[in-house]
Amino acid sequence: MPKPLAVVGATLVPLALTVVPMATTPLVADGAVATYKLSYASLPNGTKQVVRWNGCQLGITYKVNLGAVPLAQRAAVLADTQKALVQVQNSTGFRFVYKGSTTEVPRVGSMPKQTAELVVAFTSPTKTDYPLSGSTLGQGGLYYGWVSRTVSGKTTYTVAAQRGFVVIDTPQMLSQLKSGTGTGLRRQNLLSHELGHAVGLQHVDDTHQQMYPSLRTTSPQFFYTGDRTGLTKVGKPAGCINTAYMPLPDLN
Template sequence: MLGRVRLAAAALIVLAMIATPTAAVAKSRVTPYELMKVQLHSGKTIAARWNPCQSAITYRVNFSGLPKAKRAGMLKTVKTSFAKLGQATGMTYSYRGQTTFVPQQGNLTEQPAEIVVAAVSKSRTDFPMSDNSLGYGGVLWSTWYGKPGEDAAVMRGYVILEAKAIQKLKGGWGSGQRQSNVILHELGHASGLGHAESRRSQMYPTLTSTSPSGYAAGDLAGLAKVGERAGCIAVPGSLSVRDLR
């Protein structure tokens, strides 16, 4: 039997306007990555992840919140970010062009690609973004049970980039408060990663002047858990992701 289609507990990233010291935490208690979890019909809990054996995960972009002069540069950064994500997961991501679609909590099954990256005002989405939010990302999964068994797979992912806020960040690649690091963070959520406790991880919930350049060791370990090495998912034919063009 088919199970439920459910929106993951998505997550946002905020900008640390002023860095403040925090209490020291024992290294053994700090997790370098966190996986989003799916509860199956039996009560078993597994990682929320894409089927790595599908031919490619498609994506489109909506940069309507950016000045036209800045859209080409943002597209280049997004494409490079997906390439880095592919290196980490072992999966293929295929760019399918632009769209006017804006992800909302109730419209993700209607997306014109499996992942949509939208740089728009936070007022255009109903995801709960705060005043200092830079981005918001997550996944939509489906579960099923019956013969030959039960399982789950991510069917859609989404990334919202707060257009005005992200334009204030540095471009290019490197550590610190950069557009590229926000995009990589949100793509981590769109791949099944939650927030990490370690400040050394790109998936730490706050972007700071010491945020790592690209995915750090903990992020890569988490992405490996939801990537190609985790093995194929036997998705029922009725749930196969459409060939979105």
């Protein structure tokens, strides 16, 4: 069997706090292998909340940077990206709204300046400071904001995902992964994994799931059962979040 291609990379950064990685917790019975894991915000009062997009948001805007893709392959790579987004949309209920191309390449600290809520950049390791080295083909993640409200001495927090990103090591992707739909070493499966991070999923140890940290010859087409369960948990069915006073506005 070929050596698995690592797709390790999940970044969760608070907009209202110091930039630090957040903890994740498996949502399964004790002793079982987690089939999905969600992202959590650690709040100043010692509590944690799931980080997810507002279930009542009209749409999540996105732009795609195809700058590192040869002209003859750009249409196919964009199609692969949009097919992966359709699968995320089908499991979450969110509507992803394409706002065209961009030259933006996500970097640490760049999220507040994004011109779309989600930016997918096909780039090279030298253009971003998110780690793309060795066999790491991609990074994906979320930025979130929170607001607090104190009533009668009791403080509560509201948390919402505000921006997301995906960066792909394009030369390595084009040389090692196939286009089109199917299981195994395919671009759409790499994109599904990283988009999973961008909507709030983390890595799992279950090799059947797309959110396993390595892309393999046995990787599922798009998402498997645990992945889809996790996407539902962070999707539209989870309900509305009041984002009126969040650090960043909705862009739809």
